[in-house]
Amino acid sequence: MRLNRYINCKVLFSALVAVSLLWQNPALAQDTTAVDTAASEGIISSSELQEQNDSTGAAATTTGNAVASEVPAGTTAAAQSQDAANAEAEGIPAQVYNNFFYYVLLFVLLCVAVGVIGKILRVYDLSRNIQGKREGINWNKVHAVLFLISLILGMYGAYWSYVHHGGIAFKWAASEHGALLDNMFVTTTVITTIVFVLTQALLMIFSFVYRYNPKRKAFYYPHNNFIEKLWTITPAVVLTVLVLFGFFTWRSITNVPEDVVESSIQIEVTGEQFAWTVRYAGEDNKLGNHHFKLINPSNLLGLDYSDKASHDDLLSSDIVIPVNKPVHFTINSKDILHSFLIPEMRVQINAVPGMATHFQMTPTVTTREMRNKRNNPDFDYVMLCNKICGSGHYNMQKKVIVVSQQEYEDYVAGLNPFFDETAQKAFQAAQSNSDSKDIQQVAFNK
């Protein structure tokens, strides 16, 4: 039975090879005709043809295997002639299909190779059997060794990744609370890395050492309450330390006393698809009220000018903040959820429509200092959207510039207020018509 199937397989396989070989000649002939017709119809330009030749040529050289390159060439040509009609209708060049089927065929060849290796292994196993030696390949040993190798390579890879990728990824934070977070991050990384190395090493070494041996019997060891208690309590203690550490840091970041908040620089950032609007509170350091029904092309944020605090609010194109001064960000959204993330400063809070959110922080390094430090004159802090918000989500950014107190004051002095002349006129016109104002107020639910 088994032999029969084996032969069957072989027959099938050889038939497959034969068919693919048969295809070669007529297909090559077809290739030229297909190209001819295509060229005469002007669908494939000569440059594209050149490309086509190039790509097949390149493919042939890269595989470096005469059989491998001939078979796909022949068959892709066949595919081309088949799909030429479709392609014309859809306006997709037939070359596209050629390339695609080329890769598909490469993969099929790979599968065949794997199959052949499988058969060779089977033959090896069987011949060992016939010779009466112990049964073929000891796969348990193979895997045990592979586990050991994967441990060594894996640990080296992890180390390399820590050094190489970690070096790119981890930069000390440029804010006061960020420094606390970085401490915690490093502590956690050290603890988890130790656990990671130990447990993975144990896993792989146990796999290697205790691989199957028919002469041995496993050690019957159903439980040991002491050890179990030990490794329940140890992680519990370590985690308690981390939790307390984290809890107090978290509270210190999020639970800022009222008077500190009020004395900080007030900046509001409002998200919308796919931009941010920055508003400074102006001289009174108070952000004026706003309401979403007041939004119109001339009043971007829907500021309510009947609130005097809004009159000195300033529009800014970037987020410019002074170094070492507490800043209180108020985050709003006009439409859907966004998220306000400044990775370098470890600042993130979502922008929620209908609910203002807040983040209090103090930057510690100016943009200029950071440029020198990083040796990168183009460096800029960046604020980006970090909550899926639609097609422009991937490019919804604002520059954050940290400057000295003097530069900050100069910058703010140069900003334009929202309540400019046009806005004033519009507001006065609305006010002079008291009837309409009443209606408006009813409409605003104020």
Next chain:
Amino acid sequence: MAFFAMFLSILFRIQLAWPDTDFPILEAFLGKWAEGGRIKPDFFLSLVTIHGTIMVFFVLTAGLSGTFSNLLIPLQLGARDMASPFMNMLSYWFFFTACIVMISSFFVESGPASAGWTIYPPLSALPQAIPGSGTGMTLWLVSMTLFIASQVVGGINYISTVLNMRTKGMSLWRMPLTIWALFLTAIVGLLSFPVLVSAVVLLVFDRGMGTSFYLSDIYIAGQALPNEGGSPILFQHLFWFLGHPEVYIVLMPALGLTSEVIATNARKPIFGYHAMVYSLVGITVLSFIVWGHHMFVTGMNPFLGGVFMITTLIIAVPSAVKTFNYLATLWRGNLRFTPAMLFAIGLVSFFITGGLTGIFLGNSALDISLHDTYFVVAHFHLVMGSASICGMLCGVYHWFPKMFGRMMDDKLGYLHFWFTFVGAYLVFFPMHFMGIDGVPRRYYSFTSFPFMQEWLSVNVFVTWAAIIAGLGQVAFLFNFFYSIFFGKKATQNPWQANTLEWTTPVEHLHGNWPGEIPTVYRWPYDYSKPGHDTDFIPQTVPFSATMSSNLPHDFDGDTTAEKIQRDWDKEHGIERSEYSH
């Protein structure tokens, strides 16, 4: 479904790796969604969304607890069938319809849902915000409702079967860990899935009937919407009340399956059976009070964030216990590396790696800068993606002989494992570092930010690793279908396992056992018991047949049995440690 979702992931990985290259072949398949051979941003988000949805719900939830509950609960407990075969069928057809509806969303004009698998409103509620929130989102919601109906019906069935239909002698403490895991999973699912229905129904109201549960103060596409007073945060609470337990719904069956496979193939009892069960129970209970850790920076009350951080890090303790117990089970075992065993070891490895990064993310303070970055992507793909899929594949390889009466090819299994294991690490490990650098997830391309340019080469590497690992799955696909028809015929107990399913005949028959249902006399993990001639003793073998290997704790304080054993020992001159303690 898994392969469909994997294919989607490879599509968007291609976009991430080569953002500026055209792939004209994509246009042939995707038409206007990839005009000129480039995936459009909207469609990219659709791919991400549907990949997540299908993987989490349709593959890992249905594939693990759905498949293996219906297969293993009756077989391992000694039941003729599930408590309600009709509900079983109903559950299947609900699931099937849900699959059809979900995939059909690829054939609507505005494209499939694209608000992320978490479908946060208002994005998912407003077609003005993204085209996928039109018909595609409606289909998503319909599909999920059907899916949840399927889960609930199935869950009730699992629980009632486990509680009512155990064979004689199968006390709760003699159940294999597989059953414990599936049982607790069903409980978690039954309690949490309905909450998602409520979230979905309210979202349907918001979308179609003008209510304002989640919508408030929105000015979009040049006009202010009338909705006021709603809160998007409400949806997040409702979603994650399911969403977090869902992670354990996915993970616990995988842990259950591997416990069984590791014990069988290490020829050794699982270490700390009781501790394993208690940690599963602990995870079950705690999973309901940790959902807030997904919402640390959403504007939820920060104090609440602190509380959720504490509960979240507590749940790491039972997880750690499970890991250590696995390691202790391997210690001084006699490991047979069947493909199932390889995947079980893979699960442990992924569970460790992915679990450890959870300590970062569970910490609300560290989460500030890591939230929604690639760090999160790496974390959950390792701990819940790779680990669970390893558990699932481990289950498939192990119970394939039970499902189809034939064996899968070992060598293809080995090839498949190494491709998957190495591939998954190569794909997900570098992502941690991208996250630490602050690269957000769900970004269509990395070209707009200078600091992300450095990661482009990593992205290319990751995509190649993903493609190769993906192609490696073909080995499994072929093996699976080929073996169903042409695999080697299985013997009754191919792995020399103890549990009841291996006492059924290889040929399937209605009612599982031809004669009487077997009686159970012992726990399922008597492997390599000293004094016994073989290295396994099936659950159906009474202690009277194994007088040479019985141990004091086997009798649970049954004095008559202890006396009989003592007499036997005296007769044969065997010294044993004291009996009563």
